[in-house]
Amino acid sequence: MSTHIARGRIPVTAVETHYPTGADVPYLVEARHVKKYFPIQKGLLNRVVGHVRAVDDVSFGIRPGETFGLVGESGCGKSTLARVILRLQGASGGEVFYEGRDVLKMSGSEVRRLRREMQIIFQDPFGSLNPRFLVRDIIAEPLRVHERMSAKERDERVVELMRLVGLDASRRNRYPHEFSGGQRQRVGIARAIALSPKFVVADEAVSALDVSVQSQVLNLLMKLQRDLGLTYLFIAHGLNVVRHISNRVGVMYLGKMVEVAETDELFRQPLHPYTAALLSAIPRPELNRKRERIVLAGDVPSPANPPSGCRFHTRCPFAQARCREEEPGLREMGSGRVVACHTPLQ
Amino acid sequence: MARTLLEIKDLSTGFITEGGIVKAVDGVSLTVETGQTVCVVGESGSGKSVTSLTVMRLSEYDGGQILGGEVWFQGENLLTKSQKEMRRIRGKRISMIFQEPMNALNPVFTVGDQIAEVVRMHERVTRDAAWARAVEMLRLVGIPEPVLRARQYPHELSGGMCQRVVIAMALVCHPELVIADEPTTALDVTVQAQILDLLRDLQQKFGTAIMLITHDMGVAAEMADRIAVMYAGIIVEEGTVEQIFERPHHPYTIGLLKSIPGFEGERGTELYTIRGNIPNLARLPSGCRFHPRCPFATDRCRQESPPLRKLDEGRKVACWYAEDVAAGRVTGAVTGMDVESTEAVPAELSPGDGQTAVRGAAK
Numbered sequence A: 001m002s003t004h005i006a007r008g009r010i011p012v013t014a015v016e017t018h019y020p021t022g023a024d025v026p027y028l029v030e031a032r033h034v035k036k037y038f039p040i041q042k043g044l045l046n047r048v049v050g051h052v053r054a055v056d057d058v059s060f061g062i063r064p065g066e067t068f069g070l071v072g073e074s075g076c077g078k079s080t081l082a083r084v085i086l087r088l089q090g091a092s093g094g095e096v097f098y099e100g101r102d103v104l105k106m107s108g109s110e111v112r113r114l115r116r117e118m119q120i121i122f123q124d125p126f127g128s129l130n131p132r133f134l135v136r137d138i139i140a141e142p143l144r145v146h147e148r149m150s151a152k153e154r155d156e157r158v159v160e161l162m163r164l165v166g167l168d169a170s171r172r173n174r175y176p177h178e179f180s181g182g183q184r185q186r187v188g189i190a191r192a193i194a195l196s197p198k199f200v201v202a203d204e205a206v207s208a209l210d211v212s213v214q215s216q217v218l219n220l221l222m223k224l225q226r227d228l229g230l231t232y233l234f235i236a237h238g239l240n241v242v243r244h245i246s247n248r249v250g251v252m253y254l255g256k257m258v259e260v261a262e263t264d265e266l267f268r269q270p271l272h273p274y275t276a277a278l279l280s281a282i283p284r285p286e287l288n289r290k291r292e293r294i295v296l297a298g299d300v301p302s303p304a305n306p307p308s309g310c311r312f313h314t315r316c317p318f319a320q321a322r323c324r325e326e327e328p329g330l331r332e333m334g335s336g337r338v339v340a341c342h343t344p345l346q
Numbered sequence B: 001m002a003r004t005l006l007e008i009k010d011l012s013t014g015f016i017t018e019g020g021i022v023k024a025v026d027g028v029s030l031t032v033e034t035g036q037t038v039c040v041v042g043e044s045g046s047g048k049s050v051t052s053l054t055v056m057r058l059s060e061y062d063g064g065q066i067l068g069g070e071v072w073f074q075g076e077n078l079l080t081k082s083q084k085e086m087r088r089i090r091g092k093r094i095s096m097i098f099q100e101p102m103n104a105l106n107p108v109f110t111v112g113d114q115i116a117e118v119v120r121m122h123e124r125v126t127r128d129a130a131w132a133r134a135v136e137m138l139r140l141v142g143i144p145e146p147v148l149r150a151r152q153y154p155h156e157l158s159g160g161m162c163q164r165v166v167i168a169m170a171l172v173c174h175p176e177l178v179i180a181d182e183p184t185t186a187l188d189v190t191v192q193a194q195i196l197d198l199l200r201d202l203q204q205k206f207g208t209a210i211m212l213i214t215h216d217m218g219v220a221a222e223m224a225d226r227i228a229v230m231y232a233g234i235i236v237e238e239g240t241v242e243q244i245f246e247r248p249h250h251p252y253t254i255g256l257l258k259s260i261p262g263f264e265g266e267r268g269t270e271l272y273t274i275r276g277n278i279p280n281l282a283r284l285p286s287g288c289r290f291h292p293r294c295p296f297a298t299d300r301c302r303q304e305s306p307p308l309r310k311l312d313e314g315r316k317v318a319c320w321y322a323e324d325v326a327a328g329r330v331t332g333a334v335t336g337m338d339v340e341s342t343e344a345v346p347a348e349l350s351p352g353d354g355q356t357a358v359r360g361a362a363k
């Protein structure tokens, strides 16, 4: 873990901005000024009339062996950011470094190698598995694509993987619909770790599961991380789940990263008004109903037409004139915390 | 003065499947008093929605067959009513709010028209008066510029606003009871907070009783006066919100609460898990239907189904050993337990002690 990772060319712009690079910390994965815009087309000629700014200048890093939790409301750009990081989707701007190499500039063969090291587990244990494939084939698919293995070797690996994720390997010749939701999610996990990746994105991997099953899958993810030394980007809307599993947490709002902090710090004292509102809005399963709550007015604005200045200003209880005009950059608040707000909470 | 508004008695609803008839709701009894909020919680497929749809007599449209029971609402058994009579009750005296606001609204009518239509269906009023009521209701549910918004179509509004419109439709005739089935599940948390606040405010204002269906124990803790916990088609525990959260008595309720990662306490620890999976309703276990997953199961549990019985403080539990489980007198009570489940019994399993890592409970 102490190996120093060579950074690629450090672009001049990155040095000039006040984005804190945390130079002493070697990130396994690092996003710098990542942008992803989707064109909005209209009319017969599919004229581009605007852009959805799904991810708009996001910078953050993930340390080797840690779980980085990513939270934020629907449509704020979490999945898009993850897909760009994995190069499942191109970027409109910025760089993504994996072990110091710029993922977005990699050649085809380099990307192929990258695919072995980075994997993703999706939300929907029902939709993300091909119903016509046997569970055996679903788990073995990455092996078939990336590894030269005999059928027998592959089968042995499938058995090993199923044991690892707590599935009965004698059921490998069955179809996904014969498995429960939690078991299907284990199939998705077995498939994701088949090539022994270093970095795994879990995009709402437990969100569709009932709590009693969710805790089983969370335990599995934590165990695999310990045993295999995995690094996770863990995307979820359940803040209690994110808190439990993450070392650090990033909060996104409307395409922007608005706060990054160590988990305990973030939950003890959120610095961004949006983080504070998000934390206070979660109904907690306990008898403490007189909790102070910051109720935000209105809905999340459209990322196609984000508000000027700070994107949160239309809902922020603390907004001032400056917030409407000037966009706050991410700034360091000590102990590796960053926040994008002109007047962070104290 | 609270009095009984809705009384569900021994209700059963089934569906015909390839494997025979499946009882999605199997002898459910539940009471809602005037002005009260009763939350029905439980995991996916436990029968929460089918229970509420049967009360509204809507499950019949979905292939559901009412196999038995009574639903008393203000002195009338709804199960003996015709659908024509039910149409006069639905929307007027009992309203329903569903999870997906977009599905509840008709895309080709303005939201104002849709609310006004509910008024005109149940009350003799002029078109203009109904429209005025719609606009007023939109204002009450917190929609800015209601005059303008009333003339818009659902697709012109955000998800949160659509759910407000649905709530406006549900409340415009001042029903005595609102059944809300996961009304905030499709919404973002900051919007959920707004909608829950709104429901509470309107309840205060109109004295409406709410039967709130949710799988989120946090929502239940915040909203409920009473909570009914469902598991595989039956109610396994029912009590006041305090009774359920302070001292859950059913092993399933205890396990459910312990499985949820907390907002305080140690992070990264092994979470408590309920072993196994939710059973298939077509192949229910014998005896207590929770027994294959229960750390306290005995031979008796495997053979005899425990009735929902009333304990001293008024709570109801369907477990043979509820008192002993709650008091932590497990080892004394659980005799004849096989070796495997003895190992699975978490030593520190006592209600209310947050989420501690539990050895051996996970399988």
Ligand SMILES: Nc1ncnc2c1ncn2[C@@H]1O[C@H](COP(=O)(O)OP(=O)(O)OP(=O)(O)O)[C@@H](O)[C@H]1O
Binding pocket: A038, A039, A052, A053, A054, A072, A073, A074, A075, A076, A077, A078, A079, A080, A081, A303
């Ligand atoms: N392929 C696409 N074409 C056009 N717009 C897209 C596309 N993918 C995503 N978007 C838009 O980009 C924004 C961000 O979407 P994204 O899926 O990343 O959000 P998210 O944070 O993952 O949300 P959720 O919590 O709902 O999964 C949304 O406004 C979405 O509609």
Ligand SMILES: Nc1ncnc2c1ncn2[C@@H]1O[C@H](COP(=O)(O)OP(=O)(O)OP(=O)(O)O)[C@@H](O)[C@H]1O
Binding pocket: B015, B016, B024, B042, B043, B044, B045, B046, B047, B048, B049, B050, B051, B062, B063, B064, B215, B281
């Ligand atoms: N129309 C139907 N035909 C056949 N079976 C059905 C039908 N509707 C519901 N069921 C079955 O009845 C059971 C209870 O379903 P119900 O929708 O009440 O669950 P729920 O508790 O509301 O779950 P969720 O939290 O997922 O909404 C399930 O096993 C379901 O598969």
Ligand code: SF4
Binding pocket: A272, A273, A274, A310, A311, A312, A313, A314, A316, A317, A318, A319, A320, A323, A328, A340, A341, A342, A343, A344
């Ligand atoms: S910059 Fe202003 S609007 Fe933005 S979060 Fe901070 S206080 Fe609120």
Ligand SMILES: [Mg+2]
Binding pocket: A078, A079, A080, A203
């Ligand atoms: Mg997403």
Ligand SMILES: [Mg+2]
Binding pocket: B048, B049, B050, B181
């Ligand atoms: Mg339901």
